[in-house]
Amino acid sequence: MLDFSPADWQAMKLSAWVACAATLLSLPFGIGVAYLLAFCRFRAKALVDGLINLPLVLPPVVVGYLLLLALGGNSWLGQLLGRFGIRIIFTWKAAVIASMVVGFPLLVRSIRIGLEGIDKQLLHAARTLGAGWHDTLLTVTLPLAGRSILAGMSLMFARSLGEFGATIVIAGNIPGVTQTIPLAIYSYSSTPGGDGMALGLCLVSVLLALVVLIFNESMVRRLNREERR
Amino acid sequence: MKLEVSLKKQLGRFSFAADFTAEGRRIGVFGPSGSGKTTLMNLLSGLFRPDSGFIRLDGETLFDASRKVHLRPEQRHVGVVFQSSNLFPHMSVRRNLFYGHRRVAGSRPRIKADDLIDVLNLAPLLDRGVGSLSGGEAKRVALGRTILGNPRLILMDEPLNGLDDGLKYQIIPYLKNVFKEFAIPFLFISHSLNEMQMMAEQVLEFENGRFRSQTAVDELALRCMGSSPAGFMNLLELEEPRSRGELTVYRWGGQELVLLNGVDPAPGMFELSSKDITLFKRHPEASSARNLLHCRVRKLVEVGSRVGVELDCMGQSLVGQVVGEAVEELGLAPGTEVMAAIKASAFRRLY
Structure with a gap:
């Protein structure tokens, strides 16, 4: 079996951690924005929709560079955070933020489709049965959108695992600190004799992706079974 | 039950206006499709917000545009039985049935669930999933679910639509029994004169989004005799x-x-x-x-x-x-x- 260096193990751990953190942190916002886009009518809807989907069509490097401008030491946001002793650029937090921004459109898109597919009459029925707005959200809306929320989370998790362009700009490629699996593979592939290790990390990537897919599939099947019972 | 309504609502190119006072326990809302019956249901239950006017139920104001009162649907205690049964697909029959029951405020009386399950003969269905119910069974569950929320008034929007005659006449005795047993006033919305005759006493007639008249059901049936080849x-x-x-x-x-x-x-x-x-x-x-x-x-x-x-x-x-x-x-x-x-x-x- 391949002999991974401590830095490789670190990269795997970091990748998993960044993907988990990015997915879970984005989830409440993703649900909120998807709800807004699916159910509310407001004038700036097209603009909001466009802004959220922008990272999907922009080169990730551009996203990373814009984030660097926004969060760097010279920006007002960076200075504000600096005053509280928080540094984001070139730390794992930057990798999480990069993944969040890049994966967010996938999450919102998926949840939105699920919400739009819910029969509004069911929500009306819940309201006339005495459930308030948030009660309806928790007991009817979200459970009915469960499958698409899961699908969105899987997509986002997978996208975060693969995030490269934005991460390398904003978080750098510091082994043991901000080096995730894709960055490590990139480093190995540009080092003479690193092909074997690059391939090993590729296999890990494939494995992780498969685990995510299988987990998603089994959760969806469980939800289906509960509904059909 | 006394229901005072004076409402206007514009929905795209459809305009709705109604002005009536209805008293009694069994009130019908009659008119062809597109006459505004369902709009009335949505306005009374609080799902739509009227443009102007007021709604008063037994003296309590549910909506008043001039006083800026608009109770939310969950605050009105107005139950709805929808045209399609609208059972929650992710819950069992039992959880559907008790959804409203669990949300009855402590200060309001509750209906004994066992009595209702008896009257509607729901016991054999309780542990089943919603997907496996037949059309008639789903209607019964939906009816039971609304009644267990113990509303002050129940709106039934074409509850028998989509059922064939055999099933329809199986459901009607349940409907009659349950309202006799639990004494909840209702508005029965339908385009069928036959259903009106069976369910309602007073009938509010709608046409093209306008309230037309309020008549006793027999009078309405007599008036309709001319246009029906089957007679009265x-x-x-x-x-x-x-x-x-x-x-x-x-x-x-x-x-x-x-x-x-x-x-x-x-x-x-x-x-x-x-x-x-x-x-x-x-x-x-x-x-x-x-x-x-x-x-x-x-x-x-x-x-x-x-x-x-x-x-x-x-x-x-x-x-x-x-x-x-x-x-x-x-x-x-x-x-x-x-x-x-x-x-x-x-x-x-x-x-």
């Missing part, structure tokens, strides 16, 4: 069946009616068209019609080319129809005594 449908509740050869004798109020044997003679609701009632001035000595009833003419109503004759048969009401010529020949006028002949085969069992 009398609904007779017959009891105490007794076999007599190939015929069955039922009790109808204080008298007896003879019917052709059905599949199984049981008390129930029967339909009799006004066309199947023949009127005689004097007792015909012999007649092939098995039923000869002494009646007094209560009222004559001219509907198009026909005349509806409202008869009083020893306290029971019956509507027959004749042509103008017959009115003259028989000398029909309010107060005249006539004999009504009805064939044993003219009755149709509804349930």
